[in-house]
Amino acid sequence: MNKNKLKTIAALLLLFSFVLTAFTQSRKEISIPDIKGFKTLKCDFHMHTVFSDGAVWPDIRIDEAWLEGLDAIAITDHLEYQPKDDVKGDHNRSYDLAVSKAKQSGVLLVKGTEITKSMPPGHFNALFITDANPLNLADHRKSLRIAREQGAFVMWNHPGWKSQAPDSAIWYDEHEYLHNEGLFQGMEVYNYDESYGPKVYGWAKDKNLAIMASSDIHRLVSHKYDLNKSHRPMTLIFSKDRSLEGIKEALFARRTAAYFNDTIVGQKNHLQSILNQSLRYKAKAELRKDKTIVLQIFNHSDIDYELTLEEKSKDFNIPHHIILYAHKTSLIQITGLSDRINNIEKIYLPYTVRNLIVAGGDNMLAKIEVLIIH
Numbered sequence: 001m002n003k004n005k006l007k008t009i010a011a012l013l014l015l016f017s018f019v020l021t022a023f024t025q026s027r028k029e030i031s032i033p034d035i036k037g038f039k040t041l042k043c044d045f046h047m048h049t050v051f052s053d054g055a056v057w058p059d060i061r062i063d064e065a066w067l068e069g070l071d072a073i074a075i076t077d078h079l080e081y082q083p084k085d086d087v088k089g090d091h092n093r094s095y096d097l098a099v100s101k102a103k104q105s106g107v108l109l110v111k112g113t114e115i116t117k118s119m120p121p122g123h124f125n126a127l128f129i130t131d132a133n134p135l136n137l138a139d140h141r142k143s144l145r146i147a148r149e150q151g152a153f154v155m156w157n158h159p160g161w162k163s164q165a166p167d168s169a170i171w172y173d174e175h176e177y178l179h180n181e182g183l184f185q186g187m188e189v190y191n192y193d194e195s196y197g198p199k200v201y202g203w204a205k206d207k208n209l210a211i212m213a214s215s216d217i218h219r220l221v222s223h224k225y226d227l228n229k230s231h232r233p234m235t236l237i238f239s240k241d242r243s244l245e246g247i248k249e250a251l252f253a254r255r256t257a258a259y260f261n262d263t264i265v266g267q268k269n270h271l272q273s274i275l276n277q278s279l280r281y282k283a284k285a286e287l288r289k290d291k292t293i294v295l296q297i298f299n300h301s302d303i304d305y306e307l308t309l310e311e312k313s314k315d316f317n318i319p320h321h322i323i324l325y326a327h328k329t330s331l332i333q334i335t336g337l338s339d340r341i342n343n344i345e346k347i348y349l350p351y352t353v354r355n356l357i358v359a360g361g362d363n364m365l366a367k368i369e370v371l372i373i374h
């Protein structure tokens with residue numbers, strides 16, 4: 001072989017290796033800030049694979065979660081349905097096939113299953129189980145008791161699913177019984193593309209249930225949600241650390257919120273903390289001679305906060321409606337400040353936030369604090 005040929009082959013090999021290394025998988029990062037004392041983990045605890053009525057192999061769920069920026073998922077195949085003619089294995093098989101990929105990628109994988117009964121009581125996911133097989137019983141009370149013996153956290157899935165609750169979600173006597181027995185601790189307020197509204201948010205508060213949202217995805221996540229503009233529904237977990245133990249502790253402690261579309265439903269203190277941590281003041285709030293203050297607020301979260309004035313102040317005028325757009329700086333003018341402000345160091349801007357909803361069903365009343373520089 002002559003020198004020129006060798007050179008050409010070497011150049012081609014170099015180009016080939018470049019092409020191979022130039023393609024890099026990139027993960028989206030979801031920007032919802034940590035809250036005081038806790039990390040905010042983005043989790044989806046409800047999805048299916050070919051081991052029940054889903055259409056993907058279990059480790060694909062890990063790839064999807066990694067690409068979308070999730071911290072943790074649970075694969076929750078139905079106990080009551082397995083396409084036995086096409087796939088072998090028991091009810092732990094989907095977890096077993098995904099767990100090594102989860103470890104490689106850093107996505108935390110919770111072992112789970114879906115207990116699938118007609119309404120009442122409907123469907124429940126048991127999370128943090130040790131063995132799914134003994135839960136496969138006709139009697140849901142027995143299944144849930146075994147889940148509890150395994151130390152599982154149990155959530156009531158899609159309480160207002162149109163197929164099972166055509167008019168609206170109903171809290172049946174059976175739910176009262178299961179709840180009193182401590183057999184479930186959480187509830188979806190949003191599933192796939194269904195929102196269950198204030199009635200269910202009220203139960204979350206009155207019954208002290210962890211507030212959750214999930215994709216319940218059966219096919220590919222990217223076929224259902226436009227991931228360039230949006231995201232799948234997810235449960236936010238306010239955890240002491242990024243670990244499975246941390247998630248489990250936070251679930252039982254009800255430190256959760258539901259994040260779907262551009263809305264978060266959660267406990268008031270968690271939502272207030274998310275809002276506070278999302279906003280940075282780009283400039284000092286100086287009281288000008290013309291009795292105005294100009295604020296520049298940078299929202300570094302993924303959420304467009306939509307604010308509506310709750311009550312007018314006697315001491316200043318502020319806009320009636322503001323949108324603090326995600327990853328942008330908004331300019332807010334406070335005008336007509338009264339002389340009383342001369343002796344005050346901070347004021348609160350009383351806005352309700354359309355897309356932050358507290359557990360009972362009301363919009364969150366945000367108190368945006370402004371420190372005045374005189």
Ligand SMILES: [Zn+2]
Nearest residue numbers: 114123157158
């Ligand atoms: Zn279900």
Ligand SMILES: [Zn+2]
Nearest residue numbers: 046047114216
């Ligand atoms: Zn499901």
